[in-house]
Amino acid sequence: MKHKIIVILIICAVIAVGGVLIADILRSDDYTPNAVEINRIRASAESADSFDNFGTDFDYDFTIVNENGDVLFSTRDTTPILLGQRLHYAIINFDAVVSFSGNTHSGYIIVYIGHLREGNRTLRLWLIVVLSVFLIIAVLGYYFYMRYFLYSPFKKLKEFASDIAAGNLDTALPMDKDNLFGDFTESFDIMRDELKTARQKVIDEEKSKKELIAALSHDIKTPVAIVRAASELLEIGENDKKKLANIKAIQEKSLEIDNLVTDLFSSALEDLSELKINICDITSKQVQDIILSADSLKKADITSAIPDCLIKGDVLRLAQVFGNIISNSYKYANSTIKASFEIADKFLAVSIKDAGKTLNKEEVSLLTQKFYRGKNADGKHGAGLGLYICSKLMNKMDGDLSVMQESDGLKVVVRLLLS
Numbered sequence: 001m002k003h004k005i006i007v008i009l010i011i012c013a014v015i016a017v018g019g020v021l022i023a024d025i026l027r028s029d030d031y032t033p034n035a036v037e038i039n040r041i042r043a044s045a046e047s048a049d050s051f052d053n054f055g056t057d058f059d060y061d062f063t064i065v066n067e068n069g070d071v072l073f074s075t076r077d078t079t080p081i082l083l084g085q086r087l088h089y090a091i092i093n094f095d096a097v098v099s100f101s102g103n104t105h106s107g108y109i110i111v112y113i114g115h116l117r118e119g120n121r122t123l124r125l126w127l128i129v130v131l132s133v134f135l136i137i138a139v140l141g142y143y144f145y146m147r148y149f150l151y152s153p154f155k156k157l158k159e160f161a162s163d164i165a166a167g168n169l170d171t172a173l174p175m176d177k178d179n180l181f182g183d184f185t186e187s188f189d190i191m192r193d194e195l196k197t198a199r200q201k202v203i204d205e206e207k208s209k210k211e212l213i214a215a216l217s218h219d220i221k222t223p224v225a226i227v228r229a230a231s232e233l234l235e236i237g238e239n240d241k242k243k244l245a246n247i248k249a250i251q252e253k254s255l256e257i258d259n260l261v262t263d264l265f266s267s268a269l270e271d272l273s274e275l276k277i278n279i280c281d282i283t284s285k286q287v288q289d290i291i292l293s294a295d296s297l298k299k300a301d302i303t304s305a306i307p308d309c310l311i312k313g314d315v316l317r318l319a320q321v322f323g324n325i326i327s328n329s330y331k332y333a334n335s336t337i338k339a340s341f342e343i344a345d346k347f348l349a350v351s352i353k354d355a356g357k358t359l360n361k362e363e364v365s366l367l368t369q370k371f372y373r374g375k376n377a378d379g380k381h382g383a384g385l386g387l388y389i390c391s392k393l394m395n396k397m398d399g400d401l402s403v404m405q406e407s408d409g410l411k412v413v414v415r416l417l418l419s
Contacts, residue, residue: 033096033113034059042109045073046102064100066107076112086110160188168323169196170331171297207371221258228254277317277396281310281419284341284348287318291339291350294323297330300337300352307341310419311348313397318416321390321401322352325412328386329354333410347399347415355409364405387412 037059045064048054051073054064063074069083081089090097093114100109163171169192231250238244284306291300329337333356340351359367366372368391387403394401398417403410 033111033116038096038098038109038111041111042098042100045100045105045109048102049104051105061112063110063112064107065110066105072105072107083108090114157188160192164192164195166323168327169199170327224254224257228258277314277393279312279314279397282313282315282318284309284311286315287311287313287348287350287416288341290315290319291322291326291352294319294326295337299330299335300326300339302339304340304342307343307348309343309348311416312419313399313416314393317393317397321393321414322350324386324390325352325414329356329410332356335409343418344415346418348418350414350416351411352414353406353409353411359405359410361405364403364410367403368401390414 041058041060041062044055045051051064054073056075058075061075063076063078063086064072065083065086066072067083069081069086071078071080087097087108087110090110093112095114096111098109098111100106160171163169172189172192228251231247231254235244235247235251238247285308288302288306291302326337329335329352333354335355338351338353340353342349342351368387370388372388387401391401394414399415401415402413404413405411
């Protein structure tokens with residue numbers, strides 16, 4: 001954690017220093033000529049009686065002309081031109097022009113510093129370009145560094161929290177202790193394991209309770225049936241009205257007990273009877289969005305365009321159905337998923353296919369049964385309720401769910417009733 005903060009501070013310091021340097025270069029003036037050297041040239045010209053042997057030990061190139069435009073001396077070859085033209089060229093080339101008045105001559109000294117100004121401007125421009133490129137690289141580095149170590153981990157934590165809130169406790173949070181949230185990542189995943197263990201414990205306890213109720217209900221039905229049969233035998237040979245009335249009462253009560261036990265047995269085996277379904281018209285685009293939202297690991301590939309249509313269903317329950325199907329594929333197949341759509345009869349058929357382990361025909365036919373788990377579920381948490389719940393929910397939405405084994409994987413087909 002400490003070295004990441006140091007890196008961030010260094011990048012910020014580089015950006016700040018680069019910005020200050022660019023601002024300073026932009027504020028700086030153009031090339032400033034050496035006034036002392038120019039004054040030395042002028043003083044030498046004013047004191048010279050003749051320019052035949054005029055010194056050349058100066059730092060600048062220059063040309064001395066008299067007031068008629070005649071060249072008296074020049075450190076470089078010059079073309080004879082009018083004085084006005086020469087001065088004009090000097091001005092547009094940003095050369096320095098100074099006048100002089102000596103004992104024998106007077107005129108102008110043109111000091112060639114324009115190329116020095118231009119070179120300085122080019123240098124300043126290149127400095128600005130280099131610093132700007134360097135700053136852009138630093139800013140991009142800062143952006144990608146923060147994106148990798150801050151934004152991406154935070155986004156994963158957000159998606160993970162959404163999965164937990166939706167009840168998806170099977171998808172582990174990828175561990176990456178190098179990012180800023182590394183320490184939290186492990187804590188969050190421990191929390192997920194604890195929640196998953198607690199939920200599994202509740203499921204196991206609930207399953208045990210329901211199995212106990214179902215077993216007791218079944219055991220109670222046997223003696224009640226015997227009591228009923230015995231009362232029917234007693235009724236055959238009995239003529240006493242009072243005893244017959246008592247026998248009838250026994251039969252009625254035994255039938256009442258049998259009905260109550262049957263209801264208790266059904267309640268133990270059918271815990272979805274209280275789930276509320278709010279059916280409304282849903283667009284096929286919403287169905288596609290539900291599937292994409294349920295794909296937490298982003299491994300699903302939609303292989304066909306979904307037809308434009310309206311179907312009847314409950315958005316919340318459909319999210320539960322597709323979330324369960326895709327979660328099962330990740331848990332048991334751990335492969336890519338292919339989703340396709342087609343309209344068949346009065347239904348929109350949605351096929352979710354993975355490349356999981358091959359199951360035999362008998363197992364596949366039992367996957368939607370309560371508490372049944374296939375041979376590929378060994379070592380994996382679960383209660384065998386997922387596809388059973390999905391099937392029941394689809395039936396309540398006037399659709400259905402079927403499972404079939406193909407040569408290259410398991411396919412679940414969800415059929416949604418068209419509006």
